[in-house]
Structures are given as structure tokens and as C-alpha cells.
Amino acid sequence: MPLIPYTLAPFIQARPWLSKLFKPLAGWYHGAAGYRQMGLRADDLISEENETVLQALRRLPPKEAYDRIYRIRRATQLSLQQKILPRAEWTKPExxxxxxxxxxxxxxxxxxxxxxxxxxxxxxKH
Known part of the structure; x- marks a missing residue:
């Protein structure tokens, strides 16, 4: 079963005019979500409660798995302290x-x- 069963992304991406219309909205949403201010990436927000996700995490290279754990622990600590990272340490869109x-x-x-x-x-066979 796919993680996101219904998505409009292929529909929007297939139409350049619609993609141009939604691009600023998508940028605003990523900024408003706040996870980048905590140093997280979008894939860090995927819940580990699914067996498929756990298998995927086991397939990650060790460096990437370590970086993920570090980002999540740092974000948890920041959340407990009710702080955000300095702007220079935010995750950049690229x-x-x-x-x-x-x-x-x-x-x-x-x-x-x-x-x-x-x-x-x-x-x-007959």
C-alpha cells in the first residue's frame, strides 16, 4: 500500500501553467511547516511505525542513518527547549x-x- 494514496502532484506537474501557479504556494508551505527551522529534512518527518519504513531505514547507508538520527534528536531537544536553530543552521531548500x-x-x-x-x-496443458 502506498504511503500517500491520493496525490495531485502528477496532475499538477503535467501542466506547466498549474505548476507555476503552485510553486510559490509550495515554497510558502515548506517555510510555514517549520521543520527546516529545526534542521530537519522532509523525509525525517516520515513516521517509523510502518514495517516498510523500518525496512527502508535498514537499507540506508550508515552515514545517512546517523545523520537522520542526529537531526531528529537535535530537533527533539530544540522542541523541548521551545527554541529554533539560528537562521544560518536552518535546512536550505537545496x-x-x-x-x-x-x-x-x-x-x-x-x-x-x-x-x-x-x-x-x-x-x-490439455
Missing amino acids: EDVPYLSPVLEQLDAELKERAALDTLAPLK
Whole structure:
């Protein structure tokens, strides 16, 4: 099962005029969400309660897994102190690249392929 079952992203991205209309809104939303002010990336917000996410986290390179844990712990500490990072330490939009989403998509494709292969029925010759 996909993480986000319904999305308008492909519809919007297929239409350049609509993409131009939503781009400032998307930028505003990312700024208003506040996770970048805590030094987090968008993929850091993916909950670890799903078995697929846990498998994806196990597939991350050790450096990326360590960086994720560090960012989450630092954000938790800042939240407890009710503070945000200095502006120079905020996550910049060009640094906010997906690192977990591609692994999740790969796992989802593998699970779909496995399910398709498990439901194959043998052909009977007459």
C-alpha cells in the first residue's frame, strides 16, 4: 500500500501553467511547516511505525542513518527547549533532498512484484 494514496502532484506537474501557479504556494508551505527551522529534512518527518519504513531505514547507508538520527534528536531537544536553530543552521531548500522516499518507492515496487509473483497460477496443458 502506498504511503500517500491520493496525490495531485502528477496532475499538477503535467501542466506547466498549474505548476507555476503552485510553486510559490509550495515554497510558502515548506517555510510555514517549520521543520527546516529545526534542521530537519522532509523525509525525517516520515513516521517509523510502518514495517516498510523500518525496512527502508535498514537499507540506508550508515552515514545517512546517523545523520537522520542526529537531526531528529537535535530537533527533539530544540522542541523541548521551545527554541529554533539560528537562521544560518536552518535546512536550505537545496539541502532538503529526499533520501528515504526513493528507498520506500523501491521497496513498494519490490512488494508489488513479490505479490504478483506469489499469485501466479500455473498454466495447465490439455
